[in-house]
Each structure stands twice: as structure tokens, then as C-alpha cells.
Amino acid sequence: MTFARTLFTTASTLALACASLTAHAEAKPEDATAMVKKGVAFIKANGKDKGYAEISNKAGQFKKDDLYLVVYGLDGTVHAHGANEKMIGKNLIDLKDIDGKPFVRERVEMAKTKASFWQDYKFTNPETKKIEPKAMYCEKLDETVVCGGVYK
Numbered sequence: 001m002t003f004a005r006t007l008f009t010t011a012s013t014l015a016l017a018c019a020s021l022t023a024h025a026e027a028k029p030e031d032a033t034a035m036v037k038k039g040v041a042f043i044k045a046n047g048k049d050k051g052y053a054e055i056s057n058k059a060g061q062f063k064k065d066d067l068y069l070v071v072y073g074l075d076g077t078v079h080a081h082g083a084n085e086k087m088i089g090k091n092l093i094d095l096k097d098i099d100g101k102p103f104v105r106e107r108v109e110m111a112k113t114k115a116s117f118w119q120d121y122k123f124t125n126p127e128t129k130k131i132e133p134k135a136m137y138c139e140k141l142d143e144t145v146v147c148g149g150v151y152k
Contacts, residue, residue, distance in 0.1 A: 026066055027150045028150060036069065036137050042062075052088075053080075055081075056080045058082065060082075062082050063082045067150065068126070068148065070148075071146050072092075072111075073143060075091065076094075083126045092104045097123060099121075106121075108145060111140045120135050121136070122134060132151045132152065133152040134151050136149035
């Protein structure tokens, strides 16, 4: 009986540890690509208002671990933001990362000439609260760019 109880306790502890590791997994590039495509399809199917509201909902389908979506107008104005709703409505065209890279300006300029692209910059990870290298996958949708990124 003691062996069985010890085995059960060990198995339960291991299962909880594995679940804990899975719960805080970092997104992979293919996760970002899939989520952006899903977000674009959702906006096309449901309209901008419903699409932007769902993307900005932290408990919604477009937020998973450290992966979330953001939608910028081609002028740099944030239309939806899955990690920080305070950014919605703000024009961030002149925002720069820690290295001085004007990543929003670069992003919207790239969207004017490319249907989809990856962009590298540095940004604060909402999970770790640390500035980390990030790769952002973006797709142009009408006069906006829908993006989702992964921390490296």
C-alpha cells in the first residue's frame, strides 16, 4: 500500500509539473503565422468592429501565452491590441525600440509594399516583463496590418 501511495504521489507531482511547463510555453513562429491568418479571416468574416474587439480581448481566442495580435492602420494608429488595450486609438508611428529602431514606422512601410512579412525588433514580453528580441509576422488587410509575434 505504501509503495502504491508513493507511486501515485510521484506520478501526480510529475503530471502537475508537466502541466505547469505546458501552461507557460512560448509561442513558435508557426503559431504566430497561424494566429495572424486566423485573425485576418475573423476580421474578414465578422467585420472590423467585432474583429478588433475580439483581438483586444485578453481572454479571447487571439491571446495564448506570450502570443497576441495587434492591428495597426497604415498611419501607425493602433486599432486592436491583445496585450494592452490602452494602446488602442494611439498613433505609435514614431515609437522606437530600445535600440532606437522605429519599428512601427518600419512595419507600416513594409505593409505598403508586401502582403506578408517578418520583422525583427525588441519589445517588452508581457509574460516576463523583460525587453526581449521579438520576431513579428504581419499580413496586410485593406488599409491595416495584422501582426503577431514571438519572443526569441
